[in-house]
Amino acid sequence: MPAQAKVAKVEASTSQPASPPLTERQEARRRRILHASAQLASRGGFDAVQMREVAESSQVALGTLYRYFPSKIHLLVATMQDQLEHMHGTLRKKPPQGETAAERVAETLMRAFRALQREPHLADAMVRALTFADRSVSPEVDQVSRQTTVIILDAMGLENPTPEQLSAVRVIEHTWHSALITWLSGRASIAQVKIDIETVCRLIDLTDPTATGKPS
Template structure:
């Protein structure tokens, strides 16, 4: 497959191009919700989004690029919700777990979509590094805000960012376990509770 990157919103110069990208991602998410990873076929995405197949490939060079970009948009939506009001919790652990549990529950309500997005993330290679980076940055941003260690509103430290990244990696691994049937929804929460406490150095 091509190693060209997906076009980002910043690279789309017109409102029509941004609307086209939105329709493509909407179609992708709708198809994935109905049938999971295998249901997302580039030709069907193009037809449902009402764009030419060649246009779709200019926006997203492969199915993996497309689905990882859809995962990023799901995280953008989750981020918008968490930023719309204060995150509940007296401690870092409580706030981080609130964000993780809210996001996890949202994904688990649509198992077909979650299976598609998670499989794409697992299958992604170096050609999808920019899309993976966007996903990682969104998740890190949500978690550092939940940690809330900058009372003055300043930027998180390098250590805080590193902790948030590790928490995000553990959460994604736990989500993979749920998608593949190796763990239950409760197992995901339990694993994250232990990991977050250890990484944030909070005692039981």
């Protein structure tokens, strides 16, 4: 186990309030916890992430784990934030090829989807936590949502989205989450998820102010 965290100071690359700055050892603990969480999740999904096991795996007392992440849901949402950052970096490297914004967004989401397919259990744990989260986790869930929005807007290649476009993006995110859930719970095939994503992405063209009603 690589238990080495060098950790520059500073908080995550994305804007975060960051309450009290963490010491180096604390940052290391935090990383160990997130790593253990992702690892256990990869093995057996949501249920396999047991707080006692996470604590043991990351060599931290149970109470400490709860000091860092006030609930299992918080922990998994944080794990998702972590993975999303990763993915955003990866996606940035090879921008999508599509002609239209709709195609590029669909391509990006399908790429993300394929990444999730490689670790379906991990995906299960993260997505279930995300949708199960109650108000007490709103800030964290919102952060995930913002990050997703950024990824989609990136794929669209937009600087100044109109309110209409933002609504379309929200709808795309809704579809993305919900389609993921139906796939994870075995109620929809991969092909169906693909179709749904492509379908919803058509909304983008519909709200594109530069194109004047392009018939399909």
